[in-house]
Amino acid sequence: MPKFRAVIGLLATLCLALSGCAASPTAGQQRPSPAQGKPLVLTTFTVLADMARQVGGEHIRVDSITRIGQEIHGYEPTPSDLKSAADADLILDNGLGLERWFKRFVASAEAPHAVLSTGIDPIPITVGEYKGEANPHAWMSPKAGQVYVDNIVEALSKLDPRHADDFRANGERYKAKLQRLLEDLRGSFTTTAVLATCEGAFSYLARDAGLKEGYLWPVNSDTQGTPGQVVDLIGLINEHNVPTVFCETTVSPDAQQQVAEEAGADLIPGLYVDSLSEPDGPVPTYLELLRHDINLIKKGLADA
Template structure:
């Protein structure tokens, strides 16, 4: 169910446009030749940049390190959506706020659900963690961009072909990395249940999560905490992996009780987000390579 857009947000749009109008005029003029695209999450924004190249001007709504499950739209988001020609979403219910925001912004362009064609796990929006799904997502995006900007369709198609090759290589590299980890040691515990598609693709054993949900708003009860500690001990799980967009405190407490190590800090997994823009982990490929390298190093040793 979509959240109701706060009235204050819609009311703030006019002020936001007036305040930003002068400073944004030059940027708008510079981007006149580019297709204006709003992308909701860091992952789909990176996909749009990879496929669109310099033929698109991308506004990314959710910034790196921000939990998308708790996101609340801002007046600047309405302004960006209202000015866009295409809006790209992850889909599968991740952006509960989007429909109301689009309506409030008066957007009448194309909305692209990048999950179209993906075989879904029940209520699990973290589809990008399988490179196979990522190929479907970028294909959906390429089709929408080519429809919106036919003059650049050749460029978008060429970029899709090149990026699909990169995704195939990522998948092959992931397969090779996990092949070096004994099957009995491929046991995963994370902050929340964000890696189901990854687990399925690479045949891992998902032991459990600190937050017992696909969403990050759930809380672990005392009984669930004790059960997770017991399961970690029983299965011989080696580590708990924290995530870049979630606090590590509870994971650290569980790890201490279970007698296992915590993988966090700079080694934290990218579950719901990417790294800072401009870094290797700020791209989908870089973040996924980081995740695989971190997990296989910790579990294979």
């Protein structure tokens, strides 16, 4: 362990000297001090961090490797991230191939880690570079989200058995809220309605809702908005008379704007997927992210 910490210190020093990057988060994003005494749970992105906080309550500290607004598919860990992994008591990741950088990252950490999508029935990607692999965006389903909660409860209970009853109770209350979102989602759309987005991040939500799905690219690390992708999505929209198309906050809506103009559809940007908003924004929590997206989709497809 001392040798590993020495390597981390050297990396941080080189980073500061050569590129001017920070060895710690910016103001307002300071990671908790180990002196606080509670176990530190490190997650790969902000959505998982909020879920862990809701289950862990006052008994744990939680931090996210990626920050608000960051795109997670192609993220490159920093020396500061490696230091956080060395300090963590538990690391939580999504799995399903989402964090392709994670294997290299976690290999250097001694903390145990849990894969929160374990037990999910995966939906395969049907086109593009990752055809045949699992669509990684399972947290976008209120139904699958309840599996994530169960996995968090299990991981935290192993980490801190003294508070296992609290984790279980928090998890049950949290799952009840997700179930209410699921019930609100079901039956809201006709059997022919199509959800057309930039990224194919809504496959699991579409399955919950009984929606057909169309998108420009399956994951953000794929080529975005090629002529063929644009033409295919326009054809789907025309075939099903789709009134509204959508795009997410972490990508440019330009290609989807072209689709909307060519197909005579409206464009609603502003769907959230990979990141929460700032605390004073529209989706500061996972539940609010799902509720925000569901309401936007219901509004856009009201006449579908």
